[in-house]
Amino acid sequence: MYEKRDNEFIAWYPNSLAAISDSNDPWKQKEAAFYVHIPFCSAICDYCGFSIEKLKGANTGSYLDCLLREIAYYRDKLTNYQFICGHFGGGTPSAVDSEFVAEVMRHLRANLLIESAAEVTIEVNPISATEAKLESYLRDGFNRLSVGIQSFNDPQLKVMGRPHRQSDVESLLSIIAKQKWINWSVDIMFGIPGQTLKDVEGDIRRLIEIAPPHISCFRLEVIPFTVLKLREFAGLLPQRLSEQTLLEMQELITCMLESAGYRHYGAFNYALPGFESVHNKIAFTAPQGEYIGFGNSAYSYINDAIYCNHADIDAYTSAVVSAGNGIVLSKAVSSREKMSRYFVLGLKFFEVSRSRFIDIFGIDPAYHFGDALTKLASEDLIDIQGDIYTLTKKGKYYVNNVCKEFYTDENKNRSQFPQFAPTITRKQVEKYASLASQK
Numbered sequence: 001m002y003e004k005r006d007n008e009f010i011a012w013y014p015n016s017l018a019a020i021s022d023s024n025d026p027w028k029q030k031e032a033a034f035y036v037h038i039p040f041c042s043a044i045c046d047y048c049g050f051s052i053e054k055l056k057g058a059n060t061g062s063y064l065d066c067l068l069r070e071i072a073y074y075r076d077k078l079t080n081y082q083f084i085c086g087h088f089g090g091g092t093p094s095a096v097d098s099e100f101v102a103e104v105m106r107h108l109r110a111n112l113l114i115e116s117a118a119e120v121t122i123e124v125n126p127i128s129a130t131e132a133k134l135e136s137y138l139r140d141g142f143n144r145l146s147v148g149i150q151s152f153n154d155p156q157l158k159v160m161g162r163p164h165r166q167s168d169v170e171s172l173l174s175i176i177a178k179q180k181w182i183n184w185s186v187d188i189m190f191g192i193p194g195q196t197l198k199d200v201e202g203d204i205r206r207l208i209e210i211a212p213p214h215i216s217c218f219r220l221e222v223i224p225f226t227v228l229k230l231r232e233f234a235g236l237l238p239q240r241l242s243e244q245t246l247l248e249m250q251e252l253i254t255c256m257l258e259s260a261g262y263r264h265y266g267a268f269n270y271a272l273p274g275f276e277s278v279h280n281k282i283a284f285t286a287p288q289g290e291y292i293g294f295g296n297s298a299y300s301y302i303n304d305a306i307y308c309n310h311a312d313i314d315a316y317t318s319a320v321v322s323a324g325n326g327i328v329l330s331k332a333v334s335s336r337e338k339m340s341r342y343f344v345l346g347l348k349f350f351e352v353s354r355s356r357f358i359d360i361f362g363i364d365p366a367y368h369f370g371d372a373l374t375k376l377a378s379e380d381l382i383d384i385q386g387d388i389y390t391l392t393k394k395g396k397y398y399v400n401n402v403c404k405e406f407y408t409d410e411n412k413n414r415s416q417f418p419q420f421a422p423t424i425t426r427k428q429v430e431k432y433a434s435l436a437s438q439k
């Protein structure tokens with residue numbers, strides 16, 4: 001029995017309090033990212049599967065109104081967050097008037113706490129970006145451009161159904177140089193039907209000459225419900241490239257860019273030292289941070305829940321008018337999914353730390369993912385160097401296959417895109433169906 005009755009008045013628990021620091025400050029603002037989706041484009045590219053609308057004829061006024069309402073709706077819910085980066089994507093933000101963009105930016109600053117040094121990116125393309133628009137982005141506080149070039153080769157731009165030409169690209173590049181943008185990125189695509197290794201080499205050589213600090217390099221996917229897919233079915237495209245040629249193209253790109261000083265730091269991403277995207281760091285690098293998305297089809301990860309807005313623009317605007325937000329689907333993320341997320345998204349950026357995992361989840365990754373880790377190591381897809389799990393060269397090529405080994409059973413074989421709002425018109429479907437029937 002007890003020697004003596006304990007008379008302490010137990011008022012709180014636990015008792016092991018310590019002086020306030022970064023790790024135990026309950027009012028510490030959490031670092032997060034924001035994303036704004038502007039779903040309009042001057043012209044629609046044949047390969048595009050995004051939730052977008054042609055600018056001409058679009059009701060941009062009502063969309064802007066809803067974006068502003070949605071941002072204001074979250075104001076009180078986000079007081080504990082400090083935004084260290086932001087991204088305006090789409091669609092093409094440079095397609096709309098610069099005043100549209102400026103108004104959204106002012107409203108964001110009025111409603112969210114955005115760090116003064118935050119990296120804020122805007123996507124632009126050669127069809128719609130002008131000198132005046134880029135100047136206005138500098139005044140609005142954007143400090144990074146993401147430029148959709150795709151290719152420097154006119155015949156290939158035509159095959160993929162991209163409306164700009166090399167001369168448009170060169171004009172935009174001279175504006176970027178004249179305005180002295182320091183931090184900017186280029187989107188480039190390869191694997192275009194009919195493209196040769198020599199063509200890819202030409203595009204990458206030109207890229208290295210202009211030396212953007214960051215490059216995102218995507219392999220063209222021919223997506224159902226796009227004009228490109230209809231053209232392919234109608235026999236109007238050169239043959240698709242073999243997997244072997246695509247592998248050689250990927251290797252050539254990586255080899256050329258690495259020799260020029262770029263680091264291949266993510267599935268599609270190459271950067272000169274210090275120019276890795278902050279948005280990628282928050283959204284993908286393990287342990288991942290939180291982000292909030294505004295606009296149709298935007299995704300958010302906040303307070304251990306993931307949710308997405310309506311993809312269809314009208315459905316999004318109706319939801320914002322009636323509820324203040326555009327949410328259509330959401331999920332509270334389970335502890336098991338959080339562990340899985342650490343690897344699934346983290347390995348897209350090629351490496352994750354074992355000890356960070358143990359710090360956060362209190363358990364060795366081998367406990368939950370032992371089978372996957374053993375299988376990936378035996379197939380030379382993953383390597384453990386000290387504390388770090390790294391993708392091998394082969395693992396980098398099969399990056400998505402590797403990431404999916406960490407999916408929980410509930411998520412296996414589920415589509416990433418539960419909603420899809422195709423942009424092809426009935427007229428286009430009829431035109432290409434008729435051409436296909438003449439084959």
Ligand SMILES: C[S@@+](CC[C@H](N)C(=O)[O-])C[C@H]1O[C@@H](n2cnc3c(N)ncnc32)[C@H](O)[C@@H]1O
Pocket residue numbers: 047048049050089090091092123124125147148149150187188189218219220221222223
């Ligand atoms: C939201 S878009 C970027 C910005 C802008 N709308 C543009 O196209 O210039 C992001 C990038 O995804 C890539 N992309 C779009 N559709 C693709 C497809 N079908 N296959 C592979 N990459 C694609 C392109 O490189 C594009 O620049």
Ligand code: SF4
Pocket residue numbers: 040041043044045048049050052090091092125148
């Ligand atoms: S690829 Fe970019 S510019 Fe082309 S239609 Fe899609 S979002 Fe618009």
